[in-house]
Amino acid sequence: MELRHLRYFEAVAGTLNFTRAAEQLHIAQPPLSRQIQQLEEELGVTLLDRSARPLALTRAGAFFYEQASQILGRVAEVSEATRRLGSGQRRWLGVGFVPSMLYTALPGAIRDYMHAHPEVDVVLLELTSVQQAEALQAGRIDVGFGRVGIDTEGLTNTLIHEEPLVAVLPADHLLAALPAVSLEQLAQHLLIVYPAQPRPSFADQVLAQFRVHGHPVTRTFETNGLQTAIGLAAAGIGITLVPTSVQRLKRDDISYRPIVDAGIVSPVLMTRRRGDTSEDLQAFCEAVLRAEEGAA
Structure with a gap:
């Protein structure tokens, strides 16, 4: 064929x-x-x-x-x-991101960069970390922002920071009455994880933290998106974990609760092609790092 x-x-x-x-x-x-x-x-x-x-x-x-x-x-x-x-045209910049990055300093950094560099066409693509690695290798994007480090030849991951996770509970859930919750308490409930595909993903990252702390989850429900996971939690289907920055999403039918167990975090990673020295890309990455430092 x-x-x-x-x-x-x-x-x-x-x-x-x-x-x-x-x-x-x-x-x-x-x-x-x-x-x-x-x-x-x-x-x-x-x-x-x-x-x-x-x-x-x-x-x-x-x-x-x-x-x-x-x-x-x-x-x-x-x-x-x-x-x-091949033609050396570097006035186009492709940026991949996972949905939870919309609640970090990244959108503001993109806005500021676009205002400062109107001659550069910035193209934004919502992609999982696995998809970002594939897109970088194919040249469809120049930089990706995700939470799962994909070990792929020719790419380099830069840790920007580690972000604590919080639990998302239905507003009327018994655990929502507590100031904070533990993994042991959360493991007793149906855990909504995302994305279902492709793997490895944030879902595997969350499940691994339960296992490492001695509280493996026995009941899970997989969905493909952050918003869907939160919506299912709001409906009382189960509970889910999200990065702290997602708390900017305000809903009256859910409650966010911090997790008392130590080290329940998700990395914020910037992935690039190794050896890519484009001036436009370098300026963009520096703008993102400055924005992240200012938000810390």
Whole structure:
């Protein structure tokens, strides 16, 4: 299977018409039909219901269309990033971040940098730590801010600081009446962890702290986002742990409580490509570090 097969199928699936797809691709219709047939033979499934009027995707075809579009989109991003890097154009800065970073000093640092450097196009992408490592290697971003250090060749992680975690409880929970709670108390309840995928993630970091302190969690519920975890806690489904800075998110249906056990923290990490000496990137990282120092 080659990229052209994906492009051909994307055109056919997008138009549901071989004639229009062939016109878009600037090729004749018969060769296009043969390419799609070859693709189906290689996959061993039927992607198109040719008996339908108009042409229709099979269930397998709809799935393959979605996946092919994502792959082609990623290829386009990587190609553009490679051209930028190869031509020495450094007036574009890609920044990846995990959602909890929105409650730290990072947003303010980004705002200040954009005001001070209007000639630099800052592109922001919400990505997990694992996704940030992949995006850095592919050139889709220049720097990432997360909480899980991904040991990947060619990347370097800088610890900005370690942030204490707090428990998020339903406002009417019995533990919410206490000034602080312990891991032992929290381990008795359903623990909502996030993100579910990809791993390793903040979820593994939280679960590990319970294990290390001798209170392994027996009941968990995995979700993919910080906001969802907090919403489920508010609904009384369970409890969750979040970085202290998230307390800036005010809700009357939850209570934040500090944890009495020592060392319950999450690192704030800045990840870059090793050897990247871009002046724009250096200025941005310095702006972030200054903002973090000022917020400490």
